[in-house]
Amino acid sequence: MADLSLDALSEQYYDVLKELGNIGAGNATTALAQMLGAKVDMSVPSVKLLEFKDVGDCMGGADQIMAGIYLRMEGDVDGSIMFLTGQKEARYLANKLIMQDKSDDEPFDEMELSALKEIGNIITGSYLNSLATMTNLKMIPSVPYVAVDMAGAILSVPAIEFGLMGDKLLLIENRFSDDVQISGYFILLPDIDGYKKILGSLGIDISMFE
């Protein structure tokens, strides 16, 4: 059996991810609105399949400072999930949640990092729930981990995991808007068996990957 390669991604799988992006973002928006106590709108998500060397550019440069929240998942599907957003947006969300008003360029303290973890937790949890409902598979997220650093550095973690399977990184971009517009990127990274399980449970022919 040959290794599953993401580069041989089918149109169908792309559509599945778009749909997941839609439902997941819908749920995440509702959760965000509840948590922040504000009205939050979302736009249609876009799914992107990027070459590693172009990954940084898609977020405005690999040295852009971003906040990344990373969780492992276990259950029927093992793997990891990441939510990424810009420093400005992360600052806005943390401010809103803690009800304070710090400026963009201040470093995040423990309390704020913890708030970011919680936000990441809720957003990724919404996606995971949507996926679990769609596929009827059980996926349990771990506690969240957070890093505020250069986009390239944060993305190197999922990129390396994708790198074990192929030469491209797959991400879902969502835009939420409250008083400000928030761009968030969501990366879903099941391991190789997990991909097969997800596709199989959605009734997609996976023989092309074999």
Add this chain to the structure above:
Amino acid sequence: MPEIIKVGMADLNTCKAPDGITTLGLGSCCGIAIRDPVTKIGGLAHIMLPDSTEIRNNNNIPKFADTGIRELVKRMEALGASKSRMVAKLAGGATMFAFQSASNSMHVGERNVAASLKALKELNIRVLSQDTGLNFGRTVIFYPETGDYVIRAVGKPEKII
């Protein structure tokens, strides 16, 4: 005007002084800078994974420490650099997220550094200095003119190794 050549993730390139070469946001990846001090030809490889023999889908040469470094040296030689004079500097290999679980892929930063050192040793290329590990990203710029390897990190002073 000297130019600064950009290298992406899982990518490599060469340059000649006074030009410099850079890669942005090294995380668990490793940035291997090599130069020939006589011809002032330099190169930079941004590798993602330690070993091309560990996985089957391994056609992407710059992605791996072993194949990437070999390819970089080959390309520098093609430009007129001599392998016997080459020296290297290393940066990156951080652990970005503090995972408790000791799964293999989580320590990929450390493994990338170890594999890069091994590949350089096999080619008899001396490693002059390194700034690796810990838990933060690095942007690096390498100048083959002087051999300076400039390292920038968020919220930290610039460093030259």
